[in-house]
Amino acid sequence: MKLHAFRLPLSVFIFISVFLSAIQVNLPHPMLIAERFIKGGGWLEIIVIATYGAVVAYKMQNPVNVPYWRKVTWTLFSIVFFGQLILGLLGFEKFLMTGKFHLPIPMMILGGPVYRGQLSVMTILFLSTIVLTGPAWCSQFCYFGAMDNLASGSKPKKEKLPNRLAIKTTGILLVIAVTILLRWFNVPVLIATIIAAGFGIGGVIIMVLFSRKQGKMIHCLLYCPIGTLVNVLKPANPFRLYIDNNCTFCMKCTSNCKYDALNQDDIRKKKPDTTCTLCGDCLAGCHHNAIKYKYFSLKPETARRLYLFLTISIHAIFLALARI
Ligand code: SF4
Ligand code: SF4
Ligand code: SF4
Numbered sequence: 001m002k003l004h005a006f007r008l009p010l011s012v013f014i015f016i017s018v019f020l021s022a023i024q025v026n027l028p029h030p031m032l033i034a035e036r037f038i039k040g041g042g043w044l045e046i047i048v049i050a051t052y053g054a055v056v057a058y059k060m061q062n063p064v065n066v067p068y069w070r071k072v073t074w075t076l077f078s079i080v081f082f083g084q085l086i087l088g089l090l091g092f093e094k095f096l097m098t099g100k101f102h103l104p105i106p107m108m109i110l111g112g113p114v115y116r117g118q119l120s121v122m123t124i125l126f127l128s129t130i131v132l133t134g135p136a137w138c139s140q141f142c143y144f145g146a147m148d149n150l151a152s153g154s155k156p157k158k159e160k161l162p163n164r165l166a167i168k169t170t171g172i173l174l175v176i177a178v179t180i181l182l183r184w185f186n187v188p189v190l191i192a193t194i195i196a197a198g199f200g201i202g203g204v205i206i207m208v209l210f211s212r213k214q215g216k217m218i219h220c221l222l223y224c225p226i227g228t229l230v231n232v233l234k235p236a237n238p239f240r241l242y243i244d245n246n247c248t249f250c251m252k253c254t255s256n257c258k259y260d261a262l263n264q265d266d267i268r269k270k271k272p273d274t275t276c277t278l279c280g281d282c283l284a285g286c287h288h289n290a291i292k293y294k295y296f297s298l299k300p301e302t303a304r305r306l307y308l309f310l311t312i313s314i315h316a317i318f319l320a321l322a323r324i
Contacts (some may be wrong), residue, residue, distance in 0.1 A: 008061055008305050009054035015313045016050040020320060031321055033084075036094040045320065053316035060308055063283035067256070070140065070279060071149060077319050078146035084323045097323045103193060104324060105200035106144050106226040107175060114179040115192060126226070127233075129314060134237035135230045136311045138220060138259075139279035141318055144203070145227075148219040151207040152258050156215035158251075160263040164222065164275070172225040175199075217258050221275055231274045239307055240294040241278055243270040247290040256285035278307065 023031050024042045035042030056073055059065045085104060088096035102108060102122070112120045129137045138145055182192045203219050210218040220227045247267065254262050261276035272282075283291050292300035293307055 005058070005061065008309060009058040011309055012057040012313050012316070013050045013054040015309070016053045016316050017046055019313075019317055020046045020049060023321070031097075033095070033320075033323075049316050049320045052319070053312055056316070057308060057312045060280075060312065061305070063280065065284075066279075067154075067281040067284055070281065073315060074140055074146040074149055077140075077315065077322075078143045080319060081143040081322055088324065095323060097321075102324065103196050103200065104143065105196065105203070106142055106224055107196065107199055109226050110172075110229060111175060111179045111196060111225075114176060115183050117183065130230065130233045130236060132237070133278075133307070133310050133314065134239045135234040135277040136307075136314070138227055138230050139277035140311055140315045142226075143322070144200075145217070145220050145224075147204070148207050148211050148217040149258065151211040151219075152217045153212060153215050156255060156258050156260075158254055158263070160265070161214070161216065161218075161221060161260050164260065167222045168228045168231070171223060172228045175225045215258065216260050221260055227275075230277070238295055239278055239303070241272050241276055242292055242294055243267060243272075244290045244292055244300075246288050247286075248288055250288075252287070253282045253285040253291060256282040280304070280307075 020032065020042075024035065024046065030036045030042060032042035032045045034045035056069060059069045082104070084095040102112065102120075109120075109123050109126050113123050126137060129141055178195070181187075182195070203223055206219045206223050247270070249267060251264060251267065254264065254267070256262070257272070257276075258281070259275045259277055259279070261272040261274070262282055263273070266273045278293070280293075283289075293303040294300065295303035295306055298306065
C-alpha cells in the first residue's frame with residue numbers, strides 16, 4: 001500500500017476533527033447529537049464522523065468507486081436528516097437544531113427569503129457551498145436530491161432532454177413570481193406553507209414518474225429551482241471539468257451521467273453541459289482517463305483531490321450538524 005494513498009484521508013480526518021472540535025468547544029448549546037445525550041459524547045462523535053470522512057475519501061480516491069460511494073453517502077445523509085426530523089416531530093426535541101420548523105424542501109432556499117424579504121441561515125449556507133465547491137450542493141449536500149439520485153437508477157437514457165433550458169427558466173421564474181404574489185397579498189404563512197408543501201409533493205411524484213423512466217434526475221434537472229440557481233451561480237467557483245485531447249469519442253461516458261450534462265455534443269465541445277455538478281461519476285466510465293478536473297494551474301489529479309477534500313469534508317460536517 002503506497003503511503004500517498006493516506007494523504008487525502010488523513011487531511012479529511014484532521015480537517016473534520018478540528019472543525020467539529022471548534023464547534024464543540026465554542027458553542028454554549030451542544031450542536032453534536034451525542035453530546036445532547038451523554039456529556040462528552042460529542043468527542044466520540046467527532047472521532048466517528050472524522051473516521052467516516054477519511055474512509056469515504058480513501059475509497060473515492062479511485063474514480064471507479066465514486067458512483068457507488070457517492071450514492072451510498074448521499075443516501076445516508078438524507079436518511080439521517082429526515083430520520084432526525086421525524087424523531088423531532090414525534091417529540092424527541094434533542095433531534096432538532098432550533099426546533100423552528102421550516103419545510104425541508106430545497107425550493108425554500110429561494111422562496112423563503114423572497115417571501116420574508118430576508119436571507120435565511122439555509123440560504124447563506126447554500127451560497128457558502130457554492131463559493132467553496134461550486135455545484136456540489138446538487139451532488140452530495142442536498143437531503144432532497146439524494147431521493148432523485150436513487151429514483152433515477154443507474155441507466156440514463158442517451159438522448160438529451162428536449163427544451164431543458166426553456167423548462168428550467170420558466171420554472172424558476174414561476175416560483176419567484178408566485179412567491180412575490182404571496183408576499184404582496186400578505187397571504188398567511190400557513191397557506192404559503194401548504195402551497196410550498198404541494199410543490200414538494202409534486203417533486204416527489206416527478207421523481208417516481210419520470211426520473212425512473214428516463215434514468216436521469218428529472219426532478220433536479222427540470223423542476224427544482226435551486227438546481228437552476230446552482231447552474232447559474234456555480235461559475236463563481238473556479239473548479240471545472242473538461243475533456244482532454246486523448247478522448248477517442250467512444251461515447252461510453254455518456255451513460256454514466258444522470259445530470260444530462262454529457263451528451264454527444266458536449267463531448268465534441270470537450271466540456272460538460274451547464275447542468276454538470278462535478279459529481280465525478282463519468283470518470284469511472286472513461287477508460288482513457290480523458291475526463292479531468294481543473295482548478296487554476298493545478299495538475300488535474302491534484303485538482304480532483306482538492307475537490308474531494310472539500311466536498312467530503314463538508315458532506316461529513318453536514319452529516320454531523322444538519323438538522324432542523
Ligand atoms: S436540484 Fe434541488 S433537489 Fe436536486 S440536489 Fe439540487 S437543490 Fe437538491
Ligand atoms: S458530466 Fe460527469 S461530473 Fe458532470 S454531472 Fe455528469 S457525470 Fe457528473
Ligand atoms: S469515455 Fe472518455 S474517451 Fe470515450 S467519449 Fe467519453 S471522455 Fe471520450
